[in-house]
Amino acid sequence: MPEPIALGIIGFGIMGERLLRAALGQAAEFVTPVGIWDPAPGAAARLAAVSPAVPLLASAEAVIDACDCLYIAAPPAAHIPMAEAALAAGRAVFLEKPLATDLAAARAFVAAAEAAGARAAVNFPMASSPAVAQLGGWRAGLVPKTLTIEVAFATWPRGWQQEAASWLARRAEGGFTREVVSHFLFLTRRQLGPLALVEAATLYPPGEAAETAIHARLTAGGVPVTLTGSVGTTDKDDHNSWTLNEAIRLRDWSFAERYRADGTWAATPDAVPNERMRSMVLRGQLAGVAAMTRGAPHHLSTLREALEVQEIVEAILAAGPPPR
Numbered sequence: 001m002p003e004p005i006a007l008g009i010i011g012f013g014i015m016g017e018r019l020l021r022a023a024l025g026q027a028a029e030f031v032t033p034v035g036i037w038d039p040a041p042g043a044a045a046r047l048a049a050v051s052p053a054v055p056l057l058a059s060a061e062a063v064i065d066a067c068d069c070l071y072i073a074a075p076p077a078a079h080i081p082m083a084e085a086a087l088a089a090g091r092a093v094f095l096e097k098p099l100a101t102d103l104a105a106a107r108a109f110v111a112a113a114e115a116a117g118a119r120a121a122v123n124f125p126m127a128s129s130p131a132v133a134q135l136g137g138w139r140a141g142l143v144p145k146t147l148t149i150e151v152a153f154a155t156w157p158r159g160w161q162q163e164a165a166s167w168l169a170r171r172a173e174g175g176f177t178r179e180v181v182s183h184f185l186f187l188t189r190r191q192l193g194p195l196a197l198v199e200a201a202t203l204y205p206p207g208e209a210a211e212t213a214i215h216a217r218l219t220a221g222g223v224p225v226t227l228t229g230s231v232g233t234t235d236k237d238d239h240n241s242w243t244l245n246e247a248i249r250l251r252d253w254s255f256a257e258r259y260r261a262d263g264t265w266a267a268t269p270d271a272v273p274n275e276r277m278r279s280m281v282l283r284g285q286l287a288g289v290a291a292m293t294r295g296a297p298h299h300l301s302t303l304r305e306a307l308e309v310q311e312i313v314e315a316i317l318a319a320g321p322p323p324r
Contacts, residue, residue, distance in 0.1 A: 005293045007031040007286075008067030008091075010060050010082055011074035012038035012047060013164055015096060015123075019071055022282035024051055030283075030290040035066045038074075064089050069119075069293040075164075076101050076173045080109045083120065092119035092293040098178050098310045099303070106310055110303045121292050121300035124186040124309075128284025128299070130277065132187060134256040134268055138248045144192055147225045148243045149184045151176065152234040156210060159237050168210070175210030177202075177313050181229055184242050185309045186301060187250070193221020195308060197315050201322035216316050227316075253277070 007023055009016050016036065023031045035057040036047060044056045057063050064070055064085060069092040072082045080100050083093045099106040099122070113120050126132045156176050157168040168174035189195055200216035212232070218225040243249040249257050249265065253274040257265040284299075291298040 001029065002290075002294070004028065004030055004032040005068040005092075005290050006034040006066065007289070008034055008063035008070045009036045010038070010063055010070060010072050010078075011096075012036050012040070012043045012056075013073060014160065016071070016073040017046070017050060018278070019073065019282065019286070020047075020050060020054065022279065022286060024054075026279050026283045027286035030286045031069075035063045037063045060085070064091055067091060069094055069289055071123075071289075072096060075167045076178075080105055083113075084109070087113065087116070087118050087120065092289075093121075094289050094292070094300075095120065095122045095306075097122050097124065097182050097306055098313065099306055100310075101173050101178075101314075103311065103314050106307055110307045113303055118303075119292055119295060120303050121288065121298065122303060122306035123285065124183060124301040124306070125278075125281045125285055126183055126187045127190070127301055128281045128288065129254070130280060131250055131254050131256040131268075131271070135244075135248055135250055136191065138256070138258065139191065139244065142245060142247060144221070144223045145245050147188065147192065147220065147223055147245075149181070149188070149225065149227045149241070150243075151180050151184070151229040151238075151240040152236070153180075153231050153239075154235055154237055156212075156231045170208050171204060171210045171317070172208065175317065176229055176231065177211060177214055177317055180238070180240070181214070181227065181316075182309050182313050184227075184240070185312055186305065187242060188218075188220045188225060189305060189308060191220075191244075192223050192225075195220050195225075195312050197312050200316045200319035202317060202319045203321055211317065214316055214319075215322065216319075218312065 023033045033054045037057050037060050070086040071094045073096050086093050157165050196219045198217040203213040213230045216227040241251045254277040255267045255271045257267045288298040288300040
């Protein structure tokens with residue numbers, strides 16, 4: 001077994017903490033955290049509570065200098081500048097989505113990274129999901145005909161994201177389409193093929209707040225896709241489903257289910273809630289990070305896949321309200 005790669009982390013919010021915990025625990029054979037940078041006043045105390053042994057370094061540059069691969073979990077506006085700095089220093093990069101909120105910048109970044117043969121990937125955890133793997137197995141004998149994607153939230157941002165509401169709640173960088181719908185578009189791209197937007201409608205409240213509802217029709221590898229999303233239409237923090245042919249589905253991130261003859265949905269016997277599956281998924285993601293950093297084949301989302309998803313997301317967000 002090769003030595004773990006040195007992992008640096010920029011951004012110690014919820015995602016940065018989750019990945020650090022995974023790196024220290026179930027994925028320790030793949031990565032070793034060597035430093036974190038986050039300018040937030042409470043970052044040092046939070047890091048000390050998770051792992052006093054991992055240093056909070058003085059700058060992003062110090063983290064880049066210390067690592068083999070840089071994980072970027074900062075707000076979206078920082079993604080490309082941080083990634084470019086790390087790639088220029090010869091490091092691998094593992095990015096949170098979206099690549100950017102400026103499509104022109106995202107396109108230019110991906111083109112340059114591909115031309116340079118950069119080692120870079122994007123954190124779409126469904127690439128490592130056991131539930132998604134189960135769906136793929138079921139789909140082997142299924143001719144895809146229709147796909148329905150539904151997401152709903154009691155509030156946006158979700159309850160556990162309130163510390164990041166300063167940007168997640170605003171349309172410039174946040175919103176549930178970028179943060180959540182993108183995962184299901186990635187899943188759709190992987191399962192069915194290239195995405196194309198047919199039509200979309202998006203509702204925004206007054207001011208600069210993020211979207212409250214979307215409706216879109218797409219195709220994926222030629223298969224018709226219906227997508228809906230809304231805030232305030234469920235009492236759950238987060239409810240979602242990805243349903244193919246009304247025969248198989250992924251529900252609430254982690255439940256792979258099949259439609260039975262008695263008219264009910266049945267999950268696999270080993271299905272677990274997302275909170276329990278997350279550790280398995282992050283282990284798989286970090287195994288991919290180690291492989292990607294070494295220049296070996298990996299299963300993580302490529303920059304090109306992430307850009308294709310972002311193209312659809314930004315087109316949906318640019319759509320006007322539905323006709324009256």
